[in-house]
Amino acid sequence: MTIRARVTGAFLAAVLSTTAFNGAFAEDTIKVGILHSLSGTMAISETTLKDAMLMLIEEQNKKGGLLGKKLEAVVVDPASDWPLFAEKARELVSVDKVAAVFGCWTSVSRKSVLPVFEELNSILFYPVQYEGEESQRNVFYTGAAPNQQAIPAVDYLMENEEVERWVLAGTDYVYPRTTNKILEAYLISKGVKPEDIMINYTPFGHSDWQTIVSDVKKFGSAGKKTAVVSTINGDANVPFYKELANQGVKAEDIPVVAFSVGEEELAGLDTGPLVGHLAAWNYFQSVDNPANAEFIETWQAFTKNDKRVTNDPMEAHYIGFNMWLKAVEKAGTTDTDAVLDAMIGISVPNLSGGYSTMMPNHHITKPVLIGEIQADGQFETVWETPGLVVGDEWSDYLPDSKDLISDWRAPMSCGNFNIATGKCGGKGS
């Protein structure tokens, strides 16, 4: 009897909450879509971002919501399945009528949802570092473009470590391939000889790194200082670093600088033997300032785990979310066109102690930090850019894109304006 009563109660509650979801109280809330994989291969990285968004929304509601209404999170699970991203994005925008979507991790998932956001005229905030070569009217890129991560990292190695030989190692997909293409062009423009660059790609989830690590050692024994620039993504990093440690590749001899390894990825590793290997990001959990301390405290309280770490894409969502709040307040409405106009020029505090501004190319300004891995799994900043760096969507080092610029302000309103021909439209349109 009691069991039945409880079941009925639960059922009623479920029915009630679904109705709430489907718009019975729609007038009272502003909906925010969260499009991150909660299952499948990318769940490892994206689940954290979903939690971070839920926390940000909860915190904002405690402060009284937005435009006098409460915010409501709508979470969907695209399950690391790229076409499903497009489907779920369509569902969020046309069924749930969300005001903006925060989501995606891999470039291929972003490319898959682009047409949906364009067609339905909604807004996507994309929080992950990516290869650039894109600027879309409906997307705000709060992660780093190559000039905000890869190029400063290479500069650091060239100046401070006097590196002359380069191994560009990456996972075989669009982000590492494009980044390495940009880096190769950049290195050659800096006078590095082509035979001093070794490029290596591995499949997703590669777990046997013996040959590659020993190749790196061999490549590094040519009498010139050698470094590895790693765009290895996801699960493959742990076996890669384990093999580095076991084969005794020390950071003092052959440093590895990674663009996809953050605090979360290091959580599964004993970092003792890896001290000194590098990562380039726009934020580290170890950055010492009050805003960051508060953010970490809120996060650990929200997840009820005092060991949970924060990372760069979380900071990107923090910036993107606050920018969106400000833009909506400025526009006085969540209407897409008004918000798109209001976004440009919005400036909010970031967690590394400064302000980030949304530029006309829909990328933001960020500081670039180079950190060394410490024995406790954190990074220690050893170098940072003196000021903020503006995200450059079209790389100046690729022949195809060096003439392109993006400016979404009227009257230009173009994501790929060719300054050589004076026309809008070109590669990547």
Place this chain on the structure above:
Amino acid sequence: MYRFIQTVLMALFLTVAATPWVRAEEGLRDLVNALGEAKLSNMDEHIAALARTGDPKVVPILEALGEGNLYARKADGQVFLTDGTGSKLALTDPVSGDSAGEAPKTALSKVKVNNSVRRAVRTALGSLTLLSPDRDARLKAAKSVLQSPDADALDAVENALAAEKDAEVRALLEQARATSLLVSDRPVEEKRQAIRMMKQRGGRDALPVLSSALGSADEALKPDIEAALANIEQTQALWAAGQNVWYGLSLGSVLLLAAIGLAITFGVMGIINMAHGEMVMLGAYTTFLVQEVVRNSYPGLFDWSLAIALPLAFLVTGAVGFAIERGVIRFLYGRPLETLLATWGISLILQQSVRTIFGPTNREVGNPSWMSGAFELGGLTITWNRLWIILFALAVFAALLFLLKKTRMGLQMRAVTQNRRMASSMGIRTPWIDALTFALGSGIAGMAGVALSQIDNVSPNLGQGYIIDSFMVVVFGGVGNLWGTLVGAFSLGILNKFLEPYAGAVLGKILVLVLIILFIQKRPRGLFALKGRAVEA
């Protein structure tokens, strides 16, 4: 009166004698405190200044600096050695070595280090500890001098060489002397001898030294260096082939471990078990749990954690396998498509439950000390964890073979899989044997998970990476034949590793797949096909 004069004289003498000592100590303290204010860019000058004092007290200070355990007190700029953990740090005075109380981390600022500082520390420590009474310290010192050849260190190396008795340290010192000699301004003849010596010794370490010397060397020396380089490169190429075989064996052992459980469930029982990878994953998570308990309660047992995890992983995954067989698979015998779909569903359920319980992120499974690092065997670098995994894979294989061929249970298993009705008529409880066989296959997969946790991620996706490879090995080796699985795993491993340097990892893998498809076209039953009536049954 006389006594008074004596005392005064004595005191005077003591003061005079003691002053330089006190001054040296103060000088050292100033040098150490200067570290607290130094910038990363001029740190190496400060380190060199410390090293020049030649004071043995500098050694622990530099070691602490290299490990990031040197902190400056914000209040007065005093620099202390610390233990580096916790929110309160115990301070040690760097000069006197006395304890200087405790301080909260917020009142201290860490003396920053980066790779170039660590390199400077390593070089400085190298020349400081060359004459240390501790053999390991001397060995380390000789290695660090070898890694960073320095003309200034040459005299120190030669002094150390004259005093050194230990053969291994001597050999390293001789190499270090040769490398440092090459960058010094010693006469050409001495350099030529050094080159000859390096040519004789060979080794990859000599390559960078020689090739960087080639650019700046005397014209008369260039042919010698080139000859030495060519010689060393040739021997290295030979060793590289050997190294490839080793890598292949090691990859093969991983494949064998992953596939051997499947060789039972798929090979012997004929169940297409898509949840096989998840058994591996559960084994790895069992290791994680065991290590958590050991870390928190019995830290002294950490090196034994894998030995403890092994039987537990076998029991846990064996039990899960048993439950899957009793709960799902037994209703689906003879319906391969349904089995495939059902086990695939189970694999998703297991993945998602692990993700819900343990979270989606990687879990840290540590390597016990006997599985960390590497050793050199001739020109081969052999990592301990790979060596143990090869041995473990072979041991599991041997144990399984013994179980199947020599025990009563093995006999019953073979009987049931070869002719179920006949076995049943002979009084064997066939459903029971089915369940036990499946549990055995799953349990072995769990044990494989313990080993794989040492080289791979412990995440909910762990198993997915191995499922395809496992099927590939079993099909290639010949379904139903354990020896086929062994030979299949090792030949695929070696083939992969010989293709990889030429074709790259991505293309290498594709080529292996293509070759297997071609092979299966030619021999549909794999390397070691079962013959006789059992095949058709």
